Amino acid sequence: MGKTVAEKVFSAHSGTDAYAGDFVEAEVDYVMANDITGAPAIEAFNQLGMEPIREKIVLIPDHFVPAKDIASAIQARKLRDFVWKYGIENYFEVGRGGVCHQVMMEQGFAAPGRLIAGADSHTCTYGALGAISVGIGSTEAGVIFATGRMWFRVPQSMRFQVDGEPDPYVEGKDIILRVISEIGVEGARYRSMEFYGSTISLLDVAERMTIANMTTEAGAKCAYVHVDKKTHEYLRGRVRGTYREVSADSDAEYVSDIHIDATELEPQVALPGSPDNVRPVSEVDDHIDQAYIGSCTNGRLEDIRKAAEILRGRKVHPSVRLIVVPSSQRVYEDAIREGLAEIIVEAGGFFSGPTCGACLGGYMGVLGPGEVCISSTNRNFLGRMGDRDSKVYLANPSVVAASAVAGRIVKPEEVLAR
Ligand SMILES: CC(C)[C@H](C(=O)O)[C@@H](O)C(=O)O
Numbered sequence: 001m002g003k004t005v006a007e008k009v010f011s012a013h014s015g016t017d018a019y020a021g022d023f024v025e026a027e028v029d030y031v032m033a034n035d036i037t038g039a040p041a042i043e044a045f046n047q048l049g050m051e052p053i054r055e056k057i058v059l060i061p062d063h064f065v066p067a068k069d070i071a072s073a074i075q076a077r078k079l080r081d082f083v084w085k086y087g088i089e090n091y092f093e094v095g096r097g098g099v100c101h102q103v104m105m106e107q108g109f110a111a112p113g114r115l116i117a118g119a120d121s122h123t124c125t126y127g128a129l130g131a132i133s134v135g136i137g138s139t140e141a142g143v144i145f146a147t148g149r150m151w152f153r154v155p156q157s158m159r160f161q162v163d164g165e166p167d168p169y170v171e172g173k174d175i176i177l178r179v180i181s182e183i184g185v186e187g188a189r190y191r192s193m194e195f196y197g198s199t200i201s202l203l204d205v206a207e208r209m210t211i212a213n214m215t216t217e218a219g220a221k222c223a224y225v226h227v228d229k230k231t232h233e234y235l236r237g238r239v240r241g242t243y244r245e246v247s248a249d250s251d252a253e254y255v256s257d258i259h260i261d262a263t264e265l266e267p268q269v270a271l272p273g274s275p276d277n278v279r280p281v282s283e284v285d286d287h288i289d290q291a292y293i294g295s296c297t298n299g300r301l302e303d304i305r306k307a308a309e310i311l312r313g314r315k316v317h318p319s320v321r322l323i324v325v326p327s328s329q330r331v332y333e334d335a336i337r338e339g340l341a342e343i344i345v346e347a348g349g350f351f352s353g354p355t356c357g358a359c360l361g362g363y364m365g366v367l368g369p370g371e372v373c374i375s376s377t378n379r380n381f382l383g384r385m386g387d388r389d390s391k392v393y394l395a396n397p398s399v400v401a402a403s404a405v406a407g408r409i410v411k412p413e414e415v416l417a418r
C-alpha cells in the first residue's frame, strides 16, 4: 500500500515500515525550544544526567525578549546558561534571531523530508518546505536534547487540493482561514494536512508558511505543502546539510480529500473567539482600536510589503494604533533597507524589532477591556491578546493595513480607491 508524506518520513526516521496509527521511535533532525518552553525543557534534561546532542538543539528566545520583566529575564537567562555551559552553537540571541519558526525556516534548519520537533505549537510551519515538523511538550524536548529521539504515533493524513488564481488581496491566510472554517478547530486533530494544487504553486514560500502555520488551529499534528521549484529556490544558499525530498504515493490513503476553489474567495476574517468562525471581509463590520501585523503567521517581508503598499502616502486613522513587528531580525533589516519601515512610520504606525510580544498578549500591544484589534496572527481565543473583554479579529496583512487606515474592518480596495 502506498504512503503519505508523514508515513514516509516517520518510516525513514525510525527505520521501520510505518503506517498511520503505528507507534515509532524516530530520530529527529532538530529539536527547537524558545524562551518559554526552553527553561522547563532544560530542567527535564538536567534530571536525566546525560550529555546533550549539541548539533540537534536549536534555542531561540522570542516570546518575552527583549525581557519584558524580571521573570522573563530570569527565564531567558536559563537558556543562556545552558547554551554557555554546553557550547550550543544554534542559539539565536536578541538582535540575531526573531520568532522561532521564522528563524528555523530562514536559517536553513527546515528542509524537505526532515523530521523536526519543536516545543511550540506552531512548529507545523516548516511543512511549507516539505518537512514533517511537530509541536511537542517541554519535557519531550528535554528528552530529545539528551537522546535525539522521540516516540510518535504516525498520524493519519488529510488531502487538500486548492485550485485557481485568487483575486488580488486574497492570500495564503485566506485559504487557510477558509479551510479551518470548513473543517473546524478540531477537524484535523492529530492528523497531517497535505496541500496541493495550482493555487499553492502560485504562492511564495511566505504564504505557504502562513498556511502550514495555521494548520495548528485545526488541531493538526503536522503539515506538508508540495515541494516544487519555489521550495528549492528558497533553500538554495541557506539550507544546512543535505536533504532528501519526499512525496506521497499516488495510492496513499487519506481520511479525506477536500477541494477548494480559490477563485471564489474574497479576503476572510475570523471573528473574535475562534479561528474557525470565519466570514468574508465584506460581511464584517466593526470599528478597531488596534491593528497588528506580525508573528510567525504573517510577519514576513512579503507581508510588510503588502501593508506598506496600502499605507504608502496614507495615514493611520486617528483612533487606531498600528503596530508592525517583523518576525525576525533579517526581516527587520530588509524592511528598513527597502524603505518599508519609513512608509509605516510616516503613516503613523509603530515599527519595532522582532518579538512574539503582543501576539500572545505578552507585551508591546496588550489590549485593555473592551478594545478591538484586527491582527495578522493565528489565534483569537478569549483574552489571547490581553483582557478577557477585548476582541481579536484575524485577517491577512493587507486587510489589517487597510483597516488601520479606515478605523474599521474593510477590504483593501475600499482604502485604495480613496
Ligand atoms: C508559548 C508557547 C508555548 C505557545 C505555543 O506553543 O503555541 C505560543 O507560541 C503561542 O502561540 O501560544
Ligand code: SF4
Pocket (backbone or CB within 6 Å): 063, 099, 100, 101, 120, 122, 294, 295, 296, 297, 355, 356, 359, 360, 377, 378
Ligand atoms: S508569534 Fe505568536 S503564534 Fe508564533 S510562536 Fe510567537 S506567540 Fe506563538
